[in-house]
Amino acid sequence: MDAPLSKQKRFVDWLAQHNASFQQLEFREVLTDGLARKALPDSAQSLDGRTALTLFLMQQSLLKESAFFQPYLDMVPDKIHTALEFDDQDLEHLKGTNAYLTIKELQQKLRQKYHDTMRIVGSDLKEQDGYTWEKFLWAETVLSSRAFPAHLFGGGAEGEIVLIPLADTLNHKSRHKATWIKTQQGLEMSGAAASKGDQLFNNYGPKSNEELLTGYGFCIEDNKDDMVTLKTNFSRDPDQERKSAILKQLGITDETIHYLRMDSIPELLLVAMRVMAMNPAEVGYYFDLMEQQEQEGTEDKEGDPNVREQRLQDLTERTGLVLAKELQFIGLRNEFAMLDLVDLLLGTKARGIMEWDAQLSAPQNQAQVFAQIYRRGQREILKSCAEITRGMFSVLLKESQSNNVNMERAAFIGSSLQQEALAHAERRPESLDTYCDAYFKAKAHEEVRSMSALKQEAAQQVLLTASSIMHEQRDSVFGEALMSAFPGHGWGEQGGGVEEDEELDEETEMTMQLEQDAILTCFLIFESRYPDHFKRFITAAKKFDYSSQLDEDMRDDVQDLHQSLQDTLESTDPERFDFQSTFTVKAFLWATGLLETLSLSFHIDGELVSGILAPRDAASAVS
Structure with missing residues (x-):
């Protein structure tokens, strides 16, 4: 006083x-x-x-x-x-x-x-x-x-x-x-208890x-109660309405505030980001499961509540989704996408603070001293949460390469409405239930690599991209045919494509996306004949008819793509590119369905690397 x-x-x-x-x-x-x-x-x-x-x-x-x-x-x-x-x-x-x-x-x-x-x-x-x-x-x-x-x-x-x-x-x-x-x-x-002269x-x-x-006008160094507030934003998502409906069932709205603390990412934020990372196939699958759940409930309305609860539990275990309360795991594609989004969100938030740090003068009064304490606390919390995200990504990547995890099934959770898919889908692997805890155990004795290094490895091990297809060229005739069909954007070069911050006009951006999709479509069909690096993936993919999820406009686009590529590729090598029995419209629909269901992107050092989730067989994985 x-x-x-x-x-x-x-x-x-x-x-x-x-x-x-x-x-x-x-x-x-x-x-x-x-x-x-x-x-x-x-x-x-x-x-x-x-x-x-x-x-x-x-x-x-x-x-x-x-x-x-x-x-x-x-x-x-x-x-x-x-x-x-x-x-x-x-x-x-x-x-x-x-x-x-x-x-x-x-x-x-x-x-x-x-x-x-x-x-x-x-x-x-x-x-x-x-x-x-x-x-x-x-x-x-x-x-x-x-x-x-x-x-x-x-x-x-x-x-x-x-x-x-x-x-x-x-x-x-x-x-x-x-x-x-x-x-x-x-x-x-x-x-x-206090003694005479002690401050109360x-x-x-x-x-x-x-x-x-x-x-109150002050801050505390190393405040154990400090936090960083975050809000998710779905306003630009083309599937905003359906995703908002999912979140609403979980008690999450656009106004929900998430609180990051030192070494702690709230589970509710991860749930929200999983929903944000959902692709249309996963969203549709979720609503189909909700409809099945409602039907199960209606059928058992007058029955034994214990039986009804057991049926709902069986449905949950059969589909691999935890409905009504929380989405703890949707599938491998979604989990990678979610962690990439969280890493991007945390990085953007941290850079927003650090970009101003260098421009600020030394504090001139107590208010500015407290402001600096506040800034440091925000940076440290974001850094600790980024480390958690990196650790989760590391453990997930290891699990994707493990023989103990049937990744082709995990990868297809949330990918099909067919009963065959429901019969084959499995729950989130037990080893992933506590993968955040596993990170903290590993942290005690093993230094976790940078997120960029982990994403680079993930891009090599589980992501099939247009540039990686063209760069490997295991079949030279196939590679040359694709390069002649798509010569414009350096797909044959390592890392070919576009940097994340490179300015592109809308037409060029759309052209590149269509070219990449076409390259991936052709490769999936080509690889499906004699699977090599992706035998496990292709074997699993052949079980499901993803094309059933494509709407009429998409089917028309596939027909046009099939027609436009036929002359270019078939003239190169009619035996390899047989558009009558192998590269058929049905095959293009199958491959396009896979692409729509399993597309995945990683933000790596300013570059957006996009492709399809296709875990390589361990024996042929790129080191």
Whole structure:
């Protein structure tokens, strides 16, 4: 407390006169909105409780020595440096973080609140009499930094607040034992044992640094309660409506906020990202399963509930999806895609902070020092969560190469509506149920490689791309025929294609996507005759008719592709490219269905590597 000793003594004497007990921190004079309304004019009676308290603080401050609460207000600083008081230079030190936009928005809303309030009470509480924006801001920061929830004092609706002189002088200490008890005499606080001369602390609760900075004006180094907030955005997803419906069943909406903590990614965020990573086939499969679940429930409506529950459990085990509560695993393709999206999200968030770090000057005041503490905490949390994501990706990649996991089945979970697919699909492998835990065990004795290195390996081991097909050219005639058909974008070069940040016009981008799809389609048909590197994958793929999921427009496009490639490829080698018995329209539909179901992309060092999920056989895997 920085107030002069005379003010401190006056405050202590005033507390004693009004029955405050210092051993129990007990005080009965509390500033409530009810008390505030009694002192305010009729024009203020329609205002909400917080605004009434704000005006009351302004009024008491302007009354000076005649104010009942003046001894208390003497102890309140004239300027409380919460983030609401940050000027443009202070805000500069928050650029790139969540808090920057949050605080700017709060400042704008608060200024608008002042103008709206003065339109209501301005005839009674005039700006020229001291009811200024600056005084309003001061009163609001008093409330944000010192107010208690009203229910602590035995009353008040949700969200109502009160000011309790003396009790609000205690500083915050994380995880400090502090208990507030409402008694017949007043409010008592008990806490950890303290000796004479020790500072007494309160515990504001598990507050993140963003909350502390915004509401109280300080941050804590290595705050165990710190977090990074994230929101998922489906607004640009062409399948937004159906995906939002899935998330709604799980209690997740566009407004759901996910909280990242040190070494902790919330499961609900992973669920949301799995849904975001769903392709149309997986979304359709999910809704088909939901329909089956509803039918099972309807059929058993009058039956034994235990039997009904067992049937639903059997359905879940048969399909490999956990319905109604959470999506813990959809399939190998989806899990790789989800982890790639999470890595991209975390990386984008971290880069948004670090890009500003180099541009910021050294802190010039305490507000900027706290802003730097906040920035460091955000970076460290994002870094720790990126390490978790990297570890999960590493374990998943190892599992995809394991002989103990039937990956061709796992890869096809969520890929077909056919009963044959349902009969063959299996649940998420047991070894994947705790693959996050497996990462932490591995971390203790084995350094995890960079995410870029892991994705490069994944691209080689489980991703079949147009450039990898053209680069390997195990059949030279086949490779030359494809290169003559698609000469424009360097598909025959290692890494051929386009860098992620390279600007392309819409027509070129569409042309490249069509070319890649055509190359993959031809390769799948070619490989299906005599499987070599992808025997396990092709053998599994032949069991299912994915073409049943293609709509009429897609089927017409496949017919056109078949016709356009026939002359080019058949003229190269009619025996290899037999469009009558091998490269048939039916084969093109089959391959296109596979492509639509199992397409996968990885973001690797600024490049987007796209292809089809096709785990290689272990014996022929590329090292």
